[in-house]
Amino acid sequence: MKIEKAAVIGAGAMGSGIAQVLSQAGIQVVLKDVKDEFVERGLSNIKRMYDSRVKREALTADEAERLFKNIKGTTSFEDIGSPDIVIEAALEEIEVKLEIFKELDKICPSHTLLATNTSALSVSEIASATKRADKVLGMHFFNPAQTMPLVEVIPGVETAKETVETAMALVKELGKEPVHVEECPGFLVNRVLFPYMNEALWALQEKKAGPAEIDAKVVEFGMPMGPLALFDMTGIDICAHVVNFLYEEYGPRFEPSPLLKVMVEEGFLGQKSGAGFFVHDKANPVKKGEAKPVNPELDRLIEKANKLAECGKAQRDFEAERVILPMFNEAVYALQEGVVKACDVDVAMKYGCGLKRGLLSLASDKGLADCLAQLESYHGDLGERFRPAWLMKKLVRAGVKDFSTSKKEAVCVN
Numbered sequence: 001m002k003i004e005k006a007a008v009i010g011a012g013a014m015g016s017g018i019a020q021v022l023s024q025a026g027i028q029v030v031l032k033d034v035k036d037e038f039v040e041r042g043l044s045n046i047k048r049m050y051d052s053r054v055k056r057e058a059l060t061a062d063e064a065e066r067l068f069k070n071i072k073g074t075t076s077f078e079d080i081g082s083p084d085i086v087i088e089a090a091l092e093e094i095e096v097k098l099e100i101f102k103e104l105d106k107i108c109p110s111h112t113l114l115a116t117n118t119s120a121l122s123v124s125e126i127a128s129a130t131k132r133a134d135k136v137l138g139m140h141f142f143n144p145a146q147t148m149p150l151v152e153v154i155p156g157v158e159t160a161k162e163t164v165e166t167a168m169a170l171v172k173e174l175g176k177e178p179v180h181v182e183e184c185p186g187f188l189v190n191r192v193l194f195p196y197m198n199e200a201l202w203a204l205q206e207k208k209a210g211p212a213e214i215d216a217k218v219v220e221f222g223m224p225m226g227p228l229a230l231f232d233m234t235g236i237d238i239c240a241h242v243v244n245f246l247y248e249e250y251g252p253r254f255e256p257s258p259l260l261k262v263m264v265e266e267g268f269l270g271q272k273s274g275a276g277f278f279v280h281d282k283a284n285p286v287k288k289g290e291a292k293p294v295n296p297e298l299d300r301l302i303e304k305a306n307k308l309a310e311c312g313k314a315q316r317d318f319e320a321e322r323v324i325l326p327m328f329n330e331a332v333y334a335l336q337e338g339v340v341k342a343c344d345v346d347v348a349m350k351y352g353c354g355l356k357r358g359l360l361s362l363a364s365d366k367g368l369a370d371c372l373a374q375l376e377s378y379h380g381d382l383g384e385r386f387r388p389a390w391l392m393k394k395l396v397r398a399g400v401k402d403f404s405t406s407k408k409e410a411v412c413v414n
């Protein structure tokens with residue numbers, strides 16, 4: 001089915017971005033929120049984005065006006081009409097989403113696909129609110145949706161193959177990269193990224209390196225941004241919520257560093273609160289090339305965190321692998337569960353996190369046997385956060401050196 005008409009539920013940060021991306025592809029969009037002022041705010045954000053594209057000469061004023069007119073705002077479900085797809089980007093609360101999907105199922109024609117942009121809720125549970133679970137799926141856009149190229153496409157238990165195919169084709173038509181991810185907590189990108197972020201905090205607690213050194217070594221290794229700068233940018237409270245959720249779902253591999261709790265309790269939330277691991281003084285922004293000042297309270301916060309839980313000690317000084325290996329290991333756990341194909345892991349991490357090289361390619365450069373040996377050594381020093389995935393052991397025992405050999409197909413499990 002070719003998507004010509006769409007509706008987006010929720011005109012916040014994600015909903016307005018998704019509506020804009022759809023309108024740019026020439027798709028007619030109805031954008032719904034609960035209050036006129038929220039719809040207006042969403043529409044004016046989209047207008048501002050279009051204006052800035054005109055300013056940058058990426059579009060003419062006429063083109064921008066024509067594309068912007070593809071979007072109509074509303075507060076009423078009745079105005080949605082008969083879309084080919086609805087993408088829901090309302091609040092991240094299961095009751096809100098169940099209510100919305102129940103209503104959409106009632107008012108939309110039988111051919112309409114229903115997608116949710118949930119970050120972490122169960123797609124299958126959301127689908128259970130409808131009588132068309134075969135036509136419900138997750139479409140996880142990244143923030144900002146206008147520019148981030150990746151969309152994780154997540155079928156629920158009952159989603160039909162054609163539904164997934166239509167969503168994958170739509171994502172390509174929007175000029176983005178779709179990756180098919182089976183439903184699991186955190187889907188792929190967040191599941192793989194958060195062991196890396198969390199491990200940077202455990203390393204910080206050991207005090208062998210400060211935040212600037214940790215970030216610099218990791219950037220040198222090939223990450224677009226250090227984990228501590230990323231915490232500050234995303235919001236430490238939001239990250240704490242995600243790590244706690246993943247810990248609940250997956251257990252000890254995701255044991256949250258107590259530093260997260262301490263930072264949130266003391267109101268050091270990152271850029272939005274003026275300080276996190278670094279100081280963010282809007283009145284005195286750091287000039288390009290200058291080092292970001294480290295939060296002067298950090299030593300005290302680390303002492304406090306170290307009283308809450310034993311952080312263990314690595315035998316070696318801080319090296320980028322300390323945080324990269326848990327990320328790689330988690331990707332291999334996802335492979336062994338059949339959540340994703342090996343060939344899609346690199347695409348997801350490159351386009352979802354901006355890795356300069358794919359994660360599996362980085363590990364292949366190092367050699368799988370080396371990665372396993374280093375993980376086992378960290379496992380001995382620091383425990384369960386580093387328990388290697390059995391698939392990695394299996395591949396090393398089979399003599400597979402990297403993921404770029406023909407044997408790669410052996411781990412393309414779905």
Ligand SMILES: NC(=O)c1ccc[n+]([C@@H]2O[C@H](COP(=O)([O-])OP(=O)(O)OC[C@H]3O[C@@H](n4cnc5c(N)ncnc54)[C@H](O)[C@@H]3O)[C@@H](O)[C@H]2O)c1
Nearest residue numbers: 010011012013014015033034089090091092117118119143
């Ligand atoms: N912000 C991110 O980085 C990000 C990234 C990926 C996915 N998500 C997910 O996208 C969804 C939206 O996130 P956001 O950051 O845009 O939130 P947001 O708070 O900016 O916007 C949510 C909007 O939904 C509206 N809304 C609430 N109930 C509604 C209803 N019944 N009908 C219509 N609109 C309703 C709210 O009024 C608000 O305008 C969430 O599920 C979130 O987890 C967010």
